[in-house]
Amino acid sequence: MQNKTILVTGASRGLGRQMVEHYAQHNDVIGLSRSGTGADHARVTNLSCDVTNIDDLDVCIETIFKEFPSIDVLINNAAVLKSTPLVLMKDEDILSMIQTNLVAPILLTKRMVRAMMRQRRGHIVNIVSMSHKLCKPGDSVYAATKAGLEIFGKVVNVEAHSSGISVNNLAISASPTGMLEQITQDDPDKIKSLIPHNQFAKINDIVSAIDFFCSPDSGDIGGQTVFLGGI
Amino acid sequence: MELNEITAVIIRALNEILVERGLDTVKESDDPQLFGSGSVIDSLDLVSIVVQIEEAVRESEGRTAEIVDENSVISNDSPFRTVSTLSNLVKEKLDAK
Numbered sequence: 001m002q003n004k005t006i007l008v009t010g011a012s013r014g015l016g017r018q019m020v021e022h023y024a025q026h027n028d029v030i031g032l033s034r035s036g037t038g039a040d041h042a043r044v045t046n047l048s049c050d051v052t053n054i055d056d057l058d059v060c061i062e063t064i065f066k067e068f069p070s071i072d073v074l075i076n077n078a079a080v081l082k083s084t085p086l087v088l089m090k091d092e093d094i095l096s097m098i099q100t101n102l103v104a105p106i107l108l109t110k111r112m113v114r115a116m117m118r119q120r121r122g123h124i125v126n127i128v129s130m131s132h133k134l135c136k137p138g139d140s141v142y143a144a145t146k147a148g149l150e151i152f153g154k155v156v157n158v159e160a161h162s163s164g165i166s167v168n169n170l171a172i173s174a175s176p177t178g179m180l181e182q183i184t185q186d187d188p189d190k191i192k193s194l195i196p197h198n199q200f201a202k203i204n205d206i207v208s209a210i211d212f213f214c215s216p217d218s219g220d221i222g223g224q225t226v227f228l229g230g231i
Numbered sequence: 232m233e234l235n236e237i238t239a240v241i242i243r244a245l246n247e248i249l250v251e252r253g254l255d256t257v258k259e260s261d262d263p264q265l266f267g268s269g270s271v272i273d274s275l276d277l278v279s280i281v282v283q284i285e286e287a288v289r290e291s292e293g294r295t296a297e298i299v300d301e302n303s304v305i306s307n308d309s310p311f312r313t314v315s316t317l318s319n320l321v322k323e324k325l326d327a328k
Contacts, residue, residue, distance in 0.1 A: 117279045118286060120247060163279045164251075 001211055002026040005068050009051060009108065010078030011038045015127070015172070018203045019075060019210075020044055030064055030071075033078070051078065051104035061111050070119050073214050074112045076105035076149070077127040083138035094141050101145035106152060109167075113160050121164040123214040126153045128171045130231045134194055146171075150225055157223035166222035168213040172201045173229025196230030232291050232325060237284065238318040241265075244283040245314070248276050259314065266311040277311060284321055296324055 004027045010016035011031025017038055020031045024041040031038040036048025045067065049060035064071070079101045082093040109124060116122030128150045131143035150169045157167035173195045192198055209226050212218060232240075238259055245263060246256040254271060257263040264270045265277055272280075281298050288296040298321055310320035 114282050114286065117282045120251070159275055159278070162248075162273065162275050 001073070001214055004028070004072040004214075005030070005070060006073040006075065007032065007064070007071050007112070008075045008077055009033070009105070011046065012036075013038075015203075015206070016075075016077045019077065019207065022203060022207050028068065030068065032060065051108050052099040054107065057107055057111070065115065071112060071115060072122060073210075074109065074122070074124045075127065075210065076109065076124065078104060079127070079129075079142075079146075081139075081142045083136075083142065085138055086140045089141065097141050097145055101142065102148050102152075105149055109152075109156060113156065113163075113165060116165045117160070117163045119164075122166075124153070124156070124165070124167040125210050125213050126150065126167070126169045128153075128169045128225065130171055130173050130195070130227060130229060133171075133227070133231050136194065154223040154225075161222055166213065166218070168222060169225040170206065170209050170213070171225055171227040171231065172206060173197070173199075173227075173231060197228075199229070201228045232288060232322075234318055234322045236291070237287075237321045238314060240284055240287045241280060241314050241317055244280040245272065248272055248279070257314075262313050262315045264313050265317060266309055270312075280317075284317075288321075288325065292325070294328070296321070296328075298324060 001023065006023050006027050007030045008016050008020050008023070009032045011020045012033035012035045016031070016033070020029050020039045021041065023029050024039060024043045027043065029044050031044055031046045032049045032051065033046070034048065034050055036046050038044065038046040047060055047063065050056045080097055082089065082097060084093070105126060112122070112124065126149050129143065129146040131139045132147040132150075135143065150171070153167045153169045157165075160167065192200065205228055209228070213221060242257065242259055245265070249256050249271065265272065265280070266274070284298055285296050288294065310316045
């Protein structure tokens with residue numbers, strides 16, 4: 001992608017930060033995160049926003065549209081993972097995952113689709129997961145939030161398609177980020193063995209899939225989920 | 232917003248859709264149908280028009296306007312059926328606040 005305005009959530013670290021750094025080479029990128037920190041680049045605007053807080057979100061959206069007349073692409077990337085068998089999982093961790101992984105992208109997508117409807121164009125890419133395919137013990141709530149986000153994207157795609165908007169899902173196999181370290185703890189080979197391609201997702205594969213979804217030649221490609229890693 | 236301004240927003244949004252579809256544009260005096268069997272747009276197009284009205288109200292008056300509520304959706308005599316009935320609905324909602 002080139003010369004687009006791209007909004008990335010979860011931009012302060014991990015995969016989100018890698019995507020911001022990649023896209024900032026040829027695009028204007030807005031990075032949202034709670035901390036408001038992230039890639040240091042002339043074409044990156046880092047904003048602090050608690051997307052689960054409606055008041056905070058609306059202030060943030062207003063700030064964005066004061067500076068950027070339109071948003072071409074929204075990448076819903078922010079997520080938290082606590083991998084623990086459900087019966088041992090803390091209630092606050094359950095609620096935190098649902099808020100961050102499902103409620104926040106729904107609230108943000110609603111606002112972005114409204115703006116994109118006025119533009120009569122736009123792309124939304126949800127970063128989902130292989131977790132609901134693998135059914136790995138410990139991932140019940142995380143997998144539920146990602147499966148929910150995937151279906152959410154498919155339905156919104158149908159609702160918004162006639163306004164020139166596409167919504168697609170990219171299901172990444174584990175990627176070498178902070179989240180992966182949390183899953184694997186001290187045994188990265190254990191999670192790698194669950195992935196048919198037996199390798200972690202690379203940033204180039206991830207942005208290639210996103211570029212495909214957002215290509216001007218992909219007008220009829222919406223509501224789809226691409227799984228990396230041979231899942 | 233005045234009634235004629237609301238109507239202009241609806242006509243503009245409707246014509247954007249019609250141009251995209253390669254269809255003839257419409258004028259206010261046609262009082263085009265927006266909903267029902269005689270409409271050239273579908274219900275999801277109508278949703279995008281409603282969004283554009285709400286955004287226009289927000290920009291013009293600095294307040295939110297919820298055009299669609301349970302009563303308006305289930306009404307047999309739908310206020311969404313033509314440009315003029317929708318314009319009147321929006322005006323009523325704005326005046327009621």
